[in-house]
């Protein structure tokens with residue numbers, strides 16, 4: 001039983017990272033934004049949820065569902081502000097700005113004690129449906145909840161990627177100037193997608209709070225951002241399946257290093273080993289599978305919507321006037 | 330149709346375009362020649378509003394467009410191509426073109442509540458794209474990625490892509506460079522056919538043979554300034570143009 005609980009905990013953590021990777025893929029993968037602010041939106045979502053749901057005087061004591069919705073809205077509004085001010089920047093500058101923003105969030109969380117209880121944070125936080133499911137079984141239930149939510153994320157992201165919007169986002173990723181030259185309003189699109197992706201990350205923040213049942217600023221270091229990006233690159237950027245698989249592989253391998261039996265005095269070395277293992281994996285994958293474990297798939301509209309060209313039989317009006325004569329050569 | 334009045338642009342100390350005035354009438358094919366660095370591409374960048382000008386006026390269809398945005402002028406029917414076409418490398422040819430028409434389905438959530446409508450518009454665009462690809466002999470490659478095309482095919486794809494936006498006038502930046510003679514013949518046929526269907530062109534190129542073949546009138550630019558304009562015949566006999574071209578190459 002214990003091993004089962006442990007394993008399911010591992011899967012839950014993997015699922016949380018997988019959701020983050022899917023959300024980041026919308027932004028970084030499909031749209032090609034160099035966004036290093038992941039942990040920032042994650043922290044904002046987690047803190048908003050916590051402050052909305054814990055009892056007064058620290059919080060507002062709202063029901064969990066209100067906390068979840070509220071955290072998504074707050075993260076969305078904040079990312080609207082960040083996006084509006086920084087999305088006109090070129091990639092490298094966007095990268096620095098978003099990274100700085102995430103650091104600011106963590107520092108604010110550590111210092112504004114009246115709001116966040118500083119570096120101590122809050123602990124013993126409630127988990128959803130905890131009162132109905134006793135003890136050891138709860139972890140299994142929670143893992144199920146994470147996986148269900150991951151499935152919804154995945155379904156949504158996949159639909160988006162396959163839709164005309166997904167195609168348009170990939171066009172922006174490939175070449176902004178050309179996309180502008182065909183009359184598209186790029187900035188508005190980037191802003192919409194940025195807010196969507198950040199709000200998704202904010203929502204995952206709630207799961208993280210449930211998983212940890214504590215919240216403190218040191219849970220939100222930039223290591224999270226890099227882990228999510230690593231997972232995405234590992235699995236295959238631009239590809240939802242890759243995002244999910246990359247996240248699970250990375251988390252499982254990282255956690256597996258805990259089980260290497262070493263004497264206590266080497267434990268610090270071992271902690272370093274985790275970074276080393278992730279780095280090595282990334283290098284090996286990029287060397288031998290530059291597209292990631294699963295390369296971005298190119299689905300033809302013909303397959304997606306089961307189109308087949310019947311202009312051979314029925315000549316379309318307009319552009320196709322000379323098609324038959326020209327096509328013959 | 331397109332009027333440019335005393336347009337200027339400088340980059341730091343370099344005056345890339347100096348007081349250029351030119352005009353393109355409906356249905357014309359107008360050439361813009363000049364040695365490398367003459368300011369031709371810069372002029373295109375300003376007309377398509379990718380770059381602000383320092384002074385001067387641009388009007389299109391009798392409306393001043395100087396303060397407009399690139400998207401708006403595209404909507405009015407002013408399209409341009411790029412000197413080095415790349416396309417959307419990781420998109421298929423079909424996608425490269427289907428992404429062009431203004432599409433209400435390009436909303437974050439529309440795939441969930443207007444699926445029927447999306448399929449209908451996709452179908453319309455798909456038919457239009459297939460017909461266009463056939464015309465340009467790219468149909469067989471419709472499901473290939475743009476990065477797998479040759480340079481000449483990319484030029485054709487670039488032209489197709491901008492055609493999808495229903496241009497009234499098309500600014501072509503070096504459509505003939507790097508294109509072999511037989512492809513060039515096809516390019517000429519396509520341009521002439523499009524003109525006969527009512528389209529207007531302003532064409533930059535170094536290949537004077539190509540320019541003389543298709544253009545009604547030609548402007549010659551050197552060091553940012555217009556040094557000559559006239560029919561192909563006049564330009565080919567113009568001493569200034571000759572000296573610029575002999576001097577440059």
Ligand SMILES: Nc1ncnc2c1ncn2[C@@H]1O[C@H](COP(=O)(O)OP(=O)(O)O)[C@@H](O)[C@H]1O
Pocket residue numbers: 340343345363364365366367368369370371372
């Ligand atoms: N973005 C830019 N920044 C600085 N200088 C530029 C820029 N674009 C063009 N130039 C300069 O302007 C001049 C004209 O360039 P360009 O318009 O590309 O010439 P052409 O297309 O006729 O070969 C050149 O001297 C070039 O170096």
Ligand SMILES: [Mg+2]
Pocket residue numbers: 369370371412
């Ligand atoms: Mg040029």
